[in-house]
Amino acid sequence: MRASEDPKDDLTVTPPKTWAAGVPGVRHAMEYSLAQAGPRRTALTLLSLNQTEGIDCPGCAWPDPQHRHKNEYCENGAKHVSDEATTRRVTREFFAEHSVAELDARSDLWLNQQGRLTEPMVKRPGATHYEPIGWDDALGLVADGLNALDSPDEAMFYTSGRLANEAAFLLQLFSRAYGTNNLPDCSNMCHESSGSGLGETLGIGKGTVSLDDIHHSDLVFVVGQNPGTNHPRMLSALEETKANGGRVIAVNPLPEAGLMRFKNPQKPRGVIGKGTVIADQFLKIRPGGDLALFQMLNRLLLDAEDAAPGEVLDHDYIAAHTTGYDEFADHARTITWEHVLEATGLSRSEIEAVHRQVLASGSVIVCWAMGLTQHKHGVPTIREIVNFLLLRGNLGRPGAGVCPVRGHSNVQGDRTMGIWERVPEVFLDALAAEFDFEPPRHHGVDSVAGVRAMRDGKASVFMGVAGNFVRAMSDSDVTEAALRSCSLTVQISTKLNRSHTVCGETALILPTLGRSDRDVQAAGEQFVTVEDSMSEVHQSRGRLTPASPHLLSEVAIISRLARRTLGEGGAIPWEDFEQDYALVRDRIARVVPGFEDFNERVAVPGGFRLPNPVNSGVFPTPSGKAVFTSNDRTWLETPPGHLVLQSLRSHDQWNTIPYAMDDRYRGIHDARRIVMVNPADLADLGIEDQSLVDIVSIWTDGTERRAEGFRVVGYPAARGSAASYYPETNVLVPLDSVAEISNTPTSKGVIVRLEPRAEP
Structure with missing residues (x-):
């Protein structure tokens, strides 16, 4: 435990809020x-x-x-872009003053608050401090390190979803021209389960709905998600759903303010009125119980069809567009109330009330986030949701469909651009034809496999393009040791973070432009593009003078590194790409399906939407149809005296970076090392509210994983569950505890016990 993260004695707990945003959000x-x-x-x-x-x-x-409103942003979006636009600077004098060891003892909050990075820095072997280095020398160090490896697969190129399409396309092109598919990314840790489940059943790992569908749906499920903190502008969309007569069902282990009531600060009733009730029904489900819930909803639909043949299910849709129905139906009829009530912690009357709302709804959308994907059975849960929607034809028509809500602004776009260790052969074929080289065909490593490779000495060069890998990844002690074992770590970053202090023998910090910075290259001012959760592709153009004249764009860094590593010449015009991003988009248009005439279409205000074949009744599966699946009955069973822990963000946090020590919607102030537990569970465990505990996770390898010094906070969470903030609790998630098929860390389903700890 880092000294700067010691438990604070000034923890204050107030009642959780029952509404989100309003004037306080603006303030x-x-x-x-x-x-x-x-x-x-x-x-x-x-x-x-x-x-x-x-x-x-x-x-x-x-x-x-x-x-769009003139103020088309939310509280956390404003904080995030202002955090990047900060006037604070991290200079060479800062690094001379603070050793790497001293920086590593600081908190994530403190590191982030130091400001923007201003010039390339290097930590040489045996050195205690970072020191300045010129761009040519820095890129030469990286190129030499890569070219000295026995195999390209000893290197890996990690990306965060902050990376825009142009840089993402060039990064995967460089990686494959160099000779490896080792392209782990943040999606491996969050929505990989969504892509796996949707890809298997629908043939494409993306959502099918638009904002207009959300606005006009009869019924929207919001499952395993806290939009009031993680996607606040979603509340405006749900507000419109309600205004149009639609209903919302929220399914989550914690009651969240944004799921209860929303006070839209751009409307009078949100400023001086009561706002809008969002959830018509709230199900406080046990972590991991969502699979059982949707299995029972499907069983109830089949029972209703049996009672009223031809009036409940869409048999025409099932016959024309699906396969596997009979096997699914036989399996669904084996689901029992005893199993479902134990797995979910819900009552039969609650689930039957949901069923009645489903029957009364002509169109249904299911939205979800990491509360589903970061479980061992995350992929089966998403497959079961697809079953649920297929039964009544709730795909490919207005107001209906699947909606995985992603966190990073371009995480979906990065995958579209080829940031994937298992990219399809057709993509590699197009890349080979366009750039006249043979890309590697064997699969690379994802984030979990990447840590194993570094740990086991099979990889020794790690390059992170944006992001904070060491704090995003599970099993913190193992991940940190793996990175420290590398011969070279390279971080392309805008601000200081933990991945700069947990580093290899040689370490480089390469500072880059932020999304808010003006990007001027030889061909003039540039813009980049992104793809959102609903497959809309549009421009992003910075407005601010960059934080330092020594910053390079991500496109420039990747292009220059490729030239230094691969040599001049060849069929890939790296220098041209750096000078004019439109040339990158021309190549994307010829390689990536759906991006034809990219430059012309993205020049239209608002951009364009990528086609989703599901919405045309086309399913790119082997059978050409959507697939019903039969999913095993499973849930997290805990030994006596144990709880299921889920890690989550505080309200004053963006991904791994806290902006403050508060979580005001949940009533937590001036502390982060807290664990929220239902008061009835605390009574059963004999633990007093606000007492000090260690959290110890249980896993099959016999290793004790311990997060020390957390304050217990009695909270109206689902019985048998606990909740605490990441990245502080990532240490509790075993590296090998992953979702089936997707290999996503199970950060929402960790079995733990609480051990009382003596007060300091």
């Missing part, structure tokens, strides 16, 4: 923005945020509405 956003960026930079960023020719908010991947 908190403005206070943080002005403190970080000042009035002028705040105005420049926020007034262009999510506008058609402005800055795409890096805070999440929620789509922009067709008709």
Whole structure:
């Protein structure tokens, strides 16, 4: 445990909020923005945020509405872009003053608050401090390190979803031209289960709905998701659902303010009124119980059809567009109430009430996030949701479909651009034809396999393009040791983070432009593009003077590194790509399906939407049809005296980076090392509220994983569950505890016990 993360004695707990946003949301956003960026930079960023020719908010991947407000952003989006637009700077003098060991003892909050990186820095073998290095020398070090490896597969190129399409396309092109498919990314840790489940059943690993579908759906499920913190602009869409007569069912182990009531600060009733009730029904489900819930909903639909033949299921749709129905139906009829009630912690009356709402709804959408995907049975859960929608033809028509809500602003776009260790052969064929080289055909490593490779000495060069891998990844002690064993680690970053202090023998920090920075190259001012959760592709154009004249764009860094590593010449015009991003988009248009005439289409205000064949009744599966699946009955069973822990964000946090020590919607103030547990469970365990405990996880390898010094907070969570913040609790998630098929860390389903700890 780092000294700067010691438990604080000034923890204050207040009652959880029962509504989100409103005037307090505006006030908190403005206070943080002005403190970080000042009035002028705040105005420049926020007034262009999510506008058609402005800055795409890096805070999440929620789509922009067709008709936009002048202030088209949420509290956390404003905080995120202002955090990037900060006037604070990390200079060479800073690194001379602080050793790597000293920085590693600091908290994630402190590291982030130091400001923007300003020039390339290197930590040489045996050195205690980072020191300045020129760009040519820095890129030469990386190229030499890569070219010295016995095999290209001893290197890996990690990406965060902050990376825009142009840089993502070039990174995967460089990696494959170099000779490896080792392209782990943040999707491996979050929505990989969504892609796996949807790809198997529908033939494409993306959502099918649009914002208009959300607005006009009869019934929207919001499952395993906290939009009030993680995707606040989704609340505006759900508000419109309600205004149009639709209903919302929320399914989550914790009651979250944004799922209860939303006060839209852009409307009078959100400022002086009561706002809008979001969830018509809230199911406080046990972590991991969602599979059993949808299995029972499917059983109830089959029973209803048996009682009223031809009136419940869409038999025409099932016959024309699906396969596997009979096997699925036989299996679904084996689901029992005894199993479902134990797995979910819900009552029969609650589930039957949901069933009645489903029967009354002509169109249904199911939205979800990591509360589903980061479980051992995350993929079967998503397959069961597809079963649920197929039964009544709720795919490919207005107001209906699947909606995995992604966090990073371009995580979906990065995958579309080829950031994937298992990219399809057809993509590699197109790449080979366009650039006249033979890309590697064997699969690379994902994030979990990448840590294993570094740990086992099979990989020794790690390059992270954006992101904070060491704090995003599970099993913190193992991950940190793996990175420290590398001969070379390279981080392309905008701000200081833990991945700069947990580093290899030689370590480089390469500072890059942020989304809010103006990007001027030889051909003039450039823009980049992103793809949101609903497959809308549009521009993002920075507005601010860069934090330092020594920053390079991600496109420039990758292009220059490719030239240094691969040599000049060849069929890939790296220098041209750096000078004019339109040339990159021309090549994307010839390689990636759906991007034909890319430059022309993205020039239209608002961009364009990529086609989803499911919405045309086309399913790119082996059978050409959507697939019903039969999923085993399973849930997390805990030994006596244990709980199921889920890790989550605080409200004042973006991914791995906290902005403050508060979580005001949940009533937690001035502390992060806390664990929320139902008061009845605390009574059963004999643990007092706000007492000090260690959290110890249980796993099959016999290794004790312990997160020390957490304050217990009595909270109205689902019985048998606990919740705490990441990245502090990542240490409890075993590297080998992963979702079936997708290999995603099971950060929402960790079996733990709480051990009382003496007060300091």
